[in-house]
Amino acid sequence: MSHDRIKTTLLAIAALGLAAGLALLAAGLPVQADLVWTAGVVPVLAALLIEIVRSLSRGEVGLDIVAALSMTSALVFGETLAAAVVAVMYSGGTFLESFAEGRARREMSDLLSRVPRTATRRRNGALDEVPLDDIALGDLLLIRQGDVAPVDGTVESDRAILDQSALTGESMPVRLLRGQEVMSGSTNAGDAFDLRVARRAADSTYAGIVRLVEAAQASRAPMARLADRWSLLFLLVTVALAAAAWWLTGDPIRAVAVLVVATPCPLILAVPVALVAGLSRAAHFGVLIKGAKPLEALARITTLILDKTGTLTDGRPQIVSIGVHGTWSEDEILYFAAALDQASKHPIAQAIVAAARERGMVLPVPENMVETAGEGVAGTIDGRNLLVGGAKFVASQLGTTDIDGAVAETGSVVVSLGVDGVLAGHLVMADALRSGTAEFLAGLRRLGVGRILLATGDRRAVADSITAGLGLDAVRSELTPDQKVLLVLTERKNGPVMMVGDGVNDAPALAAADVGVAMGARGAAASAEAAEVVLLVDHLDRLLPGIEVAQRARRIALESVAVGIGLSILGMIAAALGYLTPVEGALLQELIDVGVILNALRALRINPRLGAASAEPEAAGHRPA
Known part of the structure; x- marks a missing residue:
């Protein structure tokens, strides 16, 4: 009984x-x-x-x-x-x-009860109902209206309308286009669509959330x-x-x-x-706290230490500006660079492709592609010979002057484009500060967090550039993982410390802090395991309602x-x-x-006064170009 x-x-x-x-x-x-x-x-x-x-x-x-x-x-x-x-x-x-x-x-039990057991897979022109363990990377799944996405993947149809409220607290469904990422656990609120599997079921977002919920329910x-x-x-x-x-x-x-x-x-x-x-109320706002112990500790935090890449910044390179030479337009520079970069898996190349698709560009398939690892890509698009890569690499190939120093700011990267042997333009890429960061930090101050620091492995110049005007109490740069741990232990002498990070290198510091917070349920597994709090979506300002709750x-x-x-x-x-x-x-x-x-x-x-609006941000993946 x-x-x-x-x-x-x-x-x-x-x-x-x-x-x-x-x-x-x-x-x-x-x-x-x-x-x-x-x-x-x-x-x-x-x-x-x-x-x-x-x-x-x-x-x-x-x-x-x-x-x-x-x-x-x-x-x-x-x-x-x-x-x-x-x-x-x-x-x-x-x-x-x-x-x-x-x-x-x-609220948390609802997450557990929604775990899908099977999925509908397309194979050889037929649909099969298969157990989740049989799903492999690259499989194509049919997500019918009302179905819960069983794994992480990308949209293979023209669009998908997803209800992510059980994961993020967002009351409005989000609209995703072809190629955009779908979090497992999202409910299809529109027409049926195809999902290309990006992670096995055991490694997907929802499986990780379920494990965290079960741990949370067992705590005192x-x-x-x-x-x-x-x-x-x-x-x-x-x-x-x-x-x-x-x-x-x-x-x-x-x-x-x-x-x-x-x-x-x-x-x-x-x-x-x-x-x-x-705990239940915090989960409603997309803040999964692993138990009552970290919730009680979260209420007493006085010092916050933030990682930079992927935490204070988006962690993804974005186009800051586009420079043109001759008669080319900015759209043409982006079009050619993105079309050729489809052939590369480099993060910067993929960021350029994503930016072009966000602007609605239809990109042709490159031909005669040759990639120089870590330097650039050459190939043919629409009958034109193109070269895309680092400014120094492109300049050396074209026999022109290196423009890197002329246009790059601290912490940015320049990608140059050559068309038919002539420099056509360049794209300035940078890991941008998250929007609303200043308001987020001000909200933390109002909640009683008296000391806020940045801890990063980046160079001092990059750290100072990205944090200018934020009013941080201290910036610590060029830190190794063990130095981050030492910083956490040092700051604990002044009161309870919360550490926020998303990478494997942050895991030791997250474990050393009174409260460790991992960015996003799909972040590094080591950081999510070491952290007591996991933000279910990649929105740093979700911490505000979490702390207030x-x-x-x-x-x-x-x-x-x-x-x-x-x-x-x-x-x-x-x-x-x-x-x-x-x-x-x-x-x-x-x-x-x-x-x-x-x-x-x-x-x-409890209805948080700070950060509650972040429970209904603009549709995931739809940032202004």
């Missing part, structure tokens, strides 16, 4: 026993009522004692002991009705806690362990107050009343519910504990002074517990 089903059964037994006993008492059969109440309490008490023994064997002392003491003492001193009420209240409280946690986990928060430590103090206070009430008045019923007021306790209800609700969820947990414990102590004092009977005390405590859980569930409705 599952744990949740056991809780449901115990609640049903306790509630049935209480109701039946009340019916017998109303019928003038008090002895039989006592027996029925006792029968309803014993199974709950037995299950509770078993759980206490298990906890003690693990070295954990919790507030379940108070519940066991209250039910046992009530039975011993003949307060069977109070014992029955406590049994219903305790089993009801644990059931409500379980229900609330299930409700709070729904530092605040939950802190609640365990507080619970020992609360247990001692409860027992001492009950003993004092009995000793000073000679009335054991007052001791029973004190014990039942303390059962169950807001400490064991509020913290897990609030923090799990925070963490801070407010932690605040809600603390508020619930403080108010719940305060009211419980007041109720215990009233019981010790004789103002509450055991039954009245049990009913009062149940009202407190219900209020605590409902307050903790407020974390599900």
